[in-house]
Amino acid sequence: MKSDKLRLRDMGPTPTIxxxxxxxxxxxxxxxxxxxxSAHTVRAALEDLERxxxxxxxxxxxxxxxxxxxxxxxxxxxxxxxxxxxxxxxxPGDVVTILPAVSGG
Amino acid sequence: xxxxxxxxxxTKKGVFVADAAKPRRSFALRGxxxxxxxxxxxxxxxxxxxxxxxxxxxxxxxxxxLRSTDMGKTFKETKSAPAFPKEDGRALANIWxxxxxxxxxxxxxxVEPASLFRSQDGGDTWDMVPGISNHEHARKWQPGNGGLxxxxxxxxxxxxxxxxxxxxxxxxxxxxxxxxxxxxxxxxGFAPDPYPEFGQCVHKIARHDDAxxxxxxxxxxxxxxxxxxxxxxxxxxxxxxDDYGHSWRSIAKGLPSDFGFPIVVxxxxxxxxxxxxxxxxxxxxxxxxPAVWRSENGGESWSRLAxxxxxxxxxxxxxxxxxxxxxxxxxxxxxxTTTGQLWIGREGGEQWDCLxxxxxxxxxxxxxxx
Numbered sequence: 001m002k003s004d005k006l007r008l009r010d011m012g013p014t015p016t017i018x019x020x021x022x023x024x025x026x027x028x029x030x031x032x033x034x035x036x037x038s039a040h041t042v043r044a045a046l047e048d049l050e051r052x053x054x055x056x057x058x059x060x061x062x063x064x065x066x067x068x069x070x071x072x073x074x075x076x077x078x079x080x081x082x083x084x085x086x087x088x089x090x091x092p093g094d095v096v097t098i099l100p101a102v103s104g105g
Numbered sequence: 106x107x108x109x110x111x112x113x114x115x116t117k118k119g120v121f122v123a124d125a126a127k128p129r130r131s132f133a134l135r136g137x138x139x140x141x142x143x144x145x146x147x148x149x150x151x152x153x154x155x156x157x158x159x160x161x162x163x164x165x166x167x168x169x170x171l172r173s174t175d176m177g178k179t180f181k182e183t184k185s186a187p188a189f190p191k192e193d194g195r196a197l198a199n200i201w202x203x204x205x206x207x208x209x210x211x212x213x214x215x216v217e218p219a220s221l222f223r224s225q226d227g228g229d230t231w232d233m234v235p236g237i238s239n240h241e242h243a244r245k246w247q248p249g250n251g252g253l254x255x256x257x258x259x260x261x262x263x264x265x266x267x268x269x270x271x272x273x274x275x276x277x278x279x280x281x282x283x284x285x286x287x288x289x290x291x292x293x294g295f296a297p298d299p300y301p302e303f304g305q306c307v308h309k310i311a312r313h314d315d316a317x318x319x320x321x322x323x324x325x326x327x328x329x330x331x332x333x334x335x336x337x338x339x340x341x342x343x344x345x346x347d348d349y350g351h352s353w354r355s356i357a358k359g360l361p362s363d364f365g366f367p368i369v370v371x372x373x374x375x376x377x378x379x380x381x382x383x384x385x386x387x388x389x390x391x392x393x394x395p396a397v398w399r400s401e402n403g404g405e406s407w408s409r410l411a412x413x414x415x416x417x418x419x420x421x422x423x424x425x426x427x428x429x430x431x432x433x434x435x436x437x438x439x440x441x442t443t444t445g446q447l448w449i450g451r452e453g454g455e456q457w458d459c460l461x462x463x464x465x466x467x468x469x470x471x472x473x474x475x
Contacts, residue, residue, distance in 0.1 A: 024166070025166065059165075059167060060166075062167060062196035062197070063188050063189045063191055063193065063195070063196045063197065064195075064196050065191070066196065068165065069164075070164045071166075100165040100166075101165070
């Protein structure tokens, strides 16, 4: 079985992607509208946010690490629910957008 | 010198604050504050410079605790909200109760799924209280219609009473280190065993500071006609304890329904207690005619208080935390409805007037004189 280090090497260099932050969440990341992160997958991007932007992360994921139920995460124009969820792979230049679901009353 | 009556009103669309001079002739309203999401609990912390707190149940971005240090003109998020440890496996779904603790900045917070958190810095950081949150019963409690919520926290020296729906009444006598289910005499209508050790759908618990051994409970009633296993359970909805909550007995006789949510004790008389009976099936006012019912003898008998309230065609619900009473010499009751009305019952509920009639659905009403 390959080690994590070997698996990551097989995936090539870590792609740099952009996370687009909705206006309502910008106060949790010093007002930034976009964040630049290097990550192979959406999960890795979220783990990076947990370390680098913990206040923003708490708005995106609950204590178990699950993306909050009423949030949608898109990679470019595709909802990750239609791809591989948080295991969706990222390629250089991808834009990850986090949006509240259209719901409520 | 305390000279303002202040109300916090938690609604489906944020928190409102209303205040008035002591005669309470008219209240000024401000709000909604917060991001327009449901507020199930508020707290007016009148120790020292008053601080107002409100939970904020954001379905998108999770739970927050809001704090105001300017009497409710503005609210800001505290530095963090209660959160389960990552390895626990549970995730916070709502904040149902906020109460003051013994230290100047000490706060307690009851959440969904039913667990207890404590802050010692006015809500900026929180620690889970393991004695109840990891209680051997905790993973066996079931959610009621409103969710698996810890809605009542009552402190009395080293005693801590908790109300959980559906978990029942839990009592600590060591300052919150350990808890025991304390439900002798508390019935359950939705289980074959009418008097289980735990698992009752307690709706609210109240007590009087000067009579800490005397407690009142609004339990989930409405089971008089049950014909299934265990037989009918009449009058299990409104209860009283005279031994610090170790045992309970029914005081529901004389009420039009033993189902309801809030229960409130008069600030100057431990024998005077108020409930809002509701039809058990619809959770609305019996016959469409709302009324608060008062006992002035500890639940031995009840009288109907409805002067000024609608006489017909009113089918609102008063939720568990949507009624409170101020501490003025002639106290006024306040209740909020799921149809967005806020009512004041002057002279201990003798005369009712609608203060605000078109707020969002009301979850929570608290009052203090500050």
